[in-house]
Amino acid sequence: MxxxxxxxxxxxxxxxxxxxxxxxxxxxxxxxxxxxxxxxxxxxxRAVSERLRQAVEHEWGKDLIRSWNTAGWIDLPQRVGDKIGTLIGARAGETVLADSTSVNLFKVLAAAVGLRPGRRRIVSQRDNFPTDLYMAQGLAAFLGQGHELVLLPDEPDAETVVAALDDDTAVLMLTHVNYRTGRIHDMHRLTEAAHAAGALVIWDLAHSAGALPVDLNAAGADFAVGCGYKYLNGGPGAPAFVWVAGQHQAGFAQPLSGWMGHAAPFAFDADYRPAEGIARYLCGTPPVLGATALECGVDLMLDAxxxxxxxxxxxxxxxxxxxxxxxxxxxxxxxxxxxxxxxxxxxxxxxxxxxxxxxxxxxxxxxxxxxxxxxxxxxxxxxxxxxxxxxxxxxxxxxxxxxxxxxxxxxxxxxxx
Ligand SMILES: Cc1ncc(COP(=O)(O)O)c(C=O)c1O
CATH class of the missing domain: 3.90.1150.10 (Aspartate Aminotransferase, domain 1)
Structure with missing residues (x-):
């Protein structure tokens, strides 16, 4: 027309x-x-109101603490994580709900630089969403090992990104769909180029998950994070998600070593032992009401x-x-x-x-x-x-x-x- x-x-x-x-x-x-x-x-x-009413009045109000087991609260991060996983090309057991996108970015960035010891560059772009840059700056300062955040000019094309990758690059950290303009990076090509340079890749899927087809495993990606409150319709301040490729899960324990990421949280050991698999990316108690609302949004989307x-x-x-x-x-x-x-x-x-x-x-x-x-x-x-x-x-x-x-x-x- x-x-x-x-x-x-x-x-x-x-x-x-x-x-x-x-x-x-x-x-x-x-x-x-x-x-x-x-x-x-x-x-x-619409389903959120009734579901939350039930969660508040019945699960919390009547069943109280028993609901961690009887209502499956304790499994929410993995259950909803796996549902989101089906929208982003994840396998079961690779995605978990936790914290905010910023906090999850810190975890995966720590993991990625930890898996590339001796390499100092974290490559991103100046117009990446600021929290991603701030978290990278914070981690680099905290590690104190001379990591450098290299920022490409706004909206770099694929050639510019590829040219910036070298044998000192630990991580390429990009937002798949630019928050300001909506421009999409070529996930397959840039992941391949990063790997060819020996680096790992983190994709921020804040503006991708639920908005367009994403296939992290087909692209061979390493890590991803994203928001629950945007296209997944999870509600204000909904928990975020984190995805870690199966092959990287055992290799590194992320530094926010809270009890929910422990191998046996209810053993109450004095020493941290990371859980097997994606559960080690959990930190503290899951936000049950937020995750319950988010599950409604994700379920709705899975019908389409x-x-x-x-x-x-x-x-x-x-x-x-x-x-x-x-x-x-x-x-x-x-x-x-x-x-x-x-x-x-x-x-x-x-x-x-x-x-x-x-x-x-x-x-x-x-x-x-x-x-x-x-x-x-x-x-x-x-x-x-x-x-x-x-x-x-x-x-x-x-x-x-x-x-x-x-x-x-x-x-x-x-x-x-
Ligand atoms: C690309 C991107 N990353 C991260 C965030 C913020 O994440 P959070 O506030 O959940 O930490 C946003 C928020 O709009 C975003 O657009």
């Missing part, structure tokens, strides 16, 4: 034949809101076919770009134009992006802003319709045409953007 032939009616018809159309009713989306921020916080699956999700994601993001470029002057595309290079988000640059986004939110179109000038829109095929895209663009175009976004209240910065 070209822009000239697209209209709301045509998109309503497209929604009516969308193979994912029935999933929208399984999410609680407020009336009058077009939610384009599932890349930051996924919408609430990831290739169908990706197909619709590409269609939604392509449609959005086409409509914005046809009717919203002043917005400059910051995401790759080529769909194969783009995750499930679209970002545009605008000189007053913050105010524009606040004005959009006031009109019910929720995306977010990333400094200095990016307005970011996430597309979640399970609940975003083609008609949402049309309606959102009409509102953006209207705000730009009237200049309505340029009002003082939209310029006042809140803590979270």
């Amino acid at each position: 070209s822009t000239a032939t697209i209209d709301r009616q045509a998109l309503l018809a497209r929604d009516a034949t969308d193979p994912l159309r029935d999933f929208r009713a399984r999410f609680a989306l407020p009336e009058g809101v077009i939610y384009l921020d599932g890349n930051s916080l996924g919408a609430r699956p 076919d990831m290739s169908v999700i990706r197909e619709k994601s590409v269609a939604l993001t392509s449609l959005f770009i086409e409509l914005v470029e046809a009717s919203c002057p002043g917005l400059e595309l910051a995401s790759p134009r080529e769909a194969a290079m783009r995750g499930s988000q679209v970002s545009f640059r605008h000189g007053h992006g913050y105010a524009l986004m606040q004005a959009l939110i006031a009109r019910g179109v929720i995306g977010d802003f990333r400094a200095p000038d990016i307005v970011r829109f996430g597309f979640t095929p399970l609940y975003t319709s083609y008609c949402d895209v049309w309606d959102a663009v009409q509102i953006i175009a209207g705000l730009i045409e009237t200049g309505e976004w340029d009002q003082p209240q939209f310029h006042a910065r809140a803590a979270v953007t």
Whole structure:
């Protein structure tokens, strides 16, 4: 369809034949809101409320401490981890829920540099998500062994990354889908190149898991981490996940050696002995309520076919770009134009992006802003319709045409953007 032939009616018809159309009713989306921020916080699956009520009132309220055994609380990290694993090409026993993405990154980075003794370089890119860089800086300082974080320029292409790998490189640490622009790294090629240089690879899947097909084992990857609260719809502050390739699990015990990662936590030994397998990446007591909510989001996603999700994601993001470029002057595309290079988000640059986004939110179109000038829109095929895209663009175009976004209240910065 070209822009000239697209209209709301045509998109309503497209929604009516969308193979994912029935999933929208399984999410609680407020009336009058077009939610384009599932890349930051996924919408609430309806099933979460009843499941959490049961967990709170029955498992916690009535069964109390017995629920660690009777309700399977103690197995939640592995059980939900394995379910997430099926979305990212993991084998059973390679993925576990734990802590936050930042903390998990610290664990796998420690493991990766530990498995490459004598090598000092950790290669990443300047526009990686800052927490990844901060955790690497913190670990390097803590180890005190002269590790150096080498930062490639923003959005490096594959050749630039490959050229940066040498025989002093311990780890290549990248986010698969760039949080700011949605650009996708070639996981297979870069993993292979890192291995050819004798280095290991860590992939941050925060904007990939649940958003597009990922196959860590097919790529031969070493370590991965990711968030539960974005495309997995696990709720605010949901636990994160960590994936470690089977062949690396026995070789290194990560340094956050809490009791839940012990081989026998309830033996209460004085000495740490790491658990076999992925359980050694656990640290403290699992966040049961958060993991329970996340399981609802993951279960819902497992009912859908990831290739169908990706197909619709590409269609939604392509449609959005086409409509914005046809009717919203002043917005400059910051995401790759080529769909194969783009995750499930679209970002545009605008000189007053913050105010524009606040004005959009006031009109019910929720995306977010990333400094200095990016307005970011996430597309979640399970609940975003083609008609949402049309309606959102009409509102953006209207705000730009009237200049309505340029009002003082939209310029006042809140803590979270
Ligand atoms: C790529 C990436 N990594 C990590 C994080 C943050 O992880 P956490 O706050 O769970 O530690 C984010 C958050 O948006 C992210 O986009």
